[in-house]
Amino acid sequence: MAALMALSLLVAQVGQAAARVAPDSFADLAERVSPAVVNITTTTTIEAPTEPGPLVPRGSPFEDFFRDFGFPNGPQNRGPRRSNALGSGFVISEDGYIVTNNHVIEGADEISIEFFSGKRLDAKLIGTDPKTDIALLKVESDEPLPYVSFGNSDLARVGDWVLAVGNPLGQGFSVSAGIVSARNRELSGTYDDFIQTDAAINRGNSGGPLFNMDGQVIGVNTAILSPNGGSIGIGFSMASNVVSKVVEQLKEFGQTRRGWLGVRIQDVTPDVAEAMGLERAAGALVTDVPDGPAKDAGVMAGDVITAFDGVEVRDTRDLVRRVADAEVGKPATLVVLRDGKSQTLTVTLGRREEAEATEAPAAANPAVPSKKELLGMTLQVVTDDQRAELGLPPGTEGLVVVDLDETSEAYEKGLRPGDVVTEAGQQKVASIADLQARVDEAREAGRKSILLLIRRAGEPRFVALSVE
Missing domain, CATH: 2.30.42.10 (PDZ domain)
Structure with a gap:
């Protein structure tokens, strides 16, 4: 028995040590996933500027220079010009659906896809979601395309190895390796759930995939934190569990369809919890209930939403994301604390995009005399x-x-x-x-x-x- 226990302990220690050791090489993984990673080139027509150029005396030697090479700050008698931009993306189905960042293709007149093999195809835009900076493209191919699948980003742990693949600085196909540095980062969006990584990400990597060691996409490389525009080891990839839901909706509807509850909420801080007599600071405190699904369901200002559709609500961000992921028009249950008692309400969710389109702007905020x-x-x-x-x-x-x-x-x-x-x-x-x-x-x-x-x-x- 003692020998068996010693053997088990040794196996466990070996397993833990193996998890900490870097792979001998990323070559097999890179070779396996690279055919599904693409370079994206966009072309945009920019209208000629209308401001007058600098005044140059007629007959001046500078007159010929500016006529030949253009005024530095003016229209120079030129018409519209073409501007090109580069980015990355990845194929998610053999019939040619491609995921990238919205900012890579935003405003583009033409989108060209270059595959690892050197093959080029024109792409059409299926839909975009500026809130998560995701775009879905489609190419038509005579033969099935190599593709990669989304993994479960929630399983990624800080310290796990990851591989970033893309087209940095327009240099063509490139691979960089690193680890997951942090999880659940927020930058500026309501639905942000970024994986932070120290794998080198530079301009041109935008829209490219972040792979786990199983070759699954767990993030879309979106942004870097840098004082000089180059990688300093702080890159951000939108988590695949956010991206995959967006992609499904873009593929089906050409746009997102997020659930809408129709409440204004704030986090329950410790002092708010104490003032309300709550046992702990958790949930989402309802500050206002305008006309909408929540009001129809009987939600009131001052309610604390503690669960949505059977899942505990940690804070406002948690509630917003869970509601957004829920199906529009679907009845859902809300558990609220009101006057110290728990109540269960049923609400039929609306669509956030429609609600936001009809929201009225806020009024000004003047001061008034004191009393x-x-x-x-x-x-x-x-x-x-x-x-x-x-x-x-x-x-x-x-x-x-x-x-x-x-x-x-x-x-x-x-x-x-x-x-x-x-x-x-x-x-x-x-x-x-x-x-x-x-x-x-x-x-x-x-x-x-x-x-x-x-x-x-x-x-x-x-x-x-x-x-x-």
Whole structure:
């Protein structure tokens, strides 16, 4: 038995050591996946500029120079010109579907695909998703094309080996190896889920694949962090579990079809959780419920969404992504905490793209005269004129913040003149007395803070302020 245990321990140690050792070579993997990786060349027609060129005296020796070589800053009597750009991509099906970045082909009049074999084909654009910077192309080929498949990016671990393949700096097919440096990076988009890697990624690699050691695509190389435009070992690939869903929708509809719940939400911070009497800071706090699916389902401002369609909601980003991935028109369940009790609601999701197309712009945010001071804020009861000026719905009651003590907690937490306090302790406030009463109640209940609902340019958010 002792010998068997020793052998098992030795095998485990050998396995762990093998996982830490670099591959002897990436050559077999590169040879296997390279036929599916493509170079992309785009051609765009740029209209001639309309600004006048520099004034050159007639007969001057510079006149011939500028006529022959063009004015540096003007139209120089030239017509439209052609501009070329380079990028990378990869084939995902034998019938010619190709994935790349949207920014590689955006605005292109012509798209040419060069394969590893040297073969060239023209591509047509099937659809794009600027939010994730993904585009889907299609080529027609007389013979089946070599292709690669998406892997499960959620299985990628920090420290795993990866291979980036593409067309860096227009130099043609190139391979670079590295590891997964970090996961779940956000850059600027709502649906960002980037894999960070130190595999060399440069201009021209955009749209190319990031492979795991099984030859599966776990990311689309999209961006680099660099002070000089070249690789410094910080590259970002959009995770395949995001990309594959986008690609499926582009292939089927030519555009994305993301689910839409119709709520404005914010994260539940520890101080907000304490003010609401929650056991932990998790879920998505509903700040407003405009007309839409959530309102029809009975969701209310102040609800904390703790689960969506049977899956726990960690925070607002988690909820947004889960709703976006859900099927449009599909009934889904929401578990919400309301007044300390859990409720289950059923909502039929709308389509985000349609909702965003009809959203009204926010109003301006002017300041108004001061009246009373409480919790470090100078407040005034909102008037009819101010409702319109501050972009508030007609009939909105509340207190306008007209000034703040810059050393106060309210200022530190982002409140500014022009904000409007409409609720305190999840009860409406229409006067200074109402707010004072809510503060007194919080103190009597032994709470350290009170939850305020703030509207700025009509947009709501919750803020917890200390009442001690």
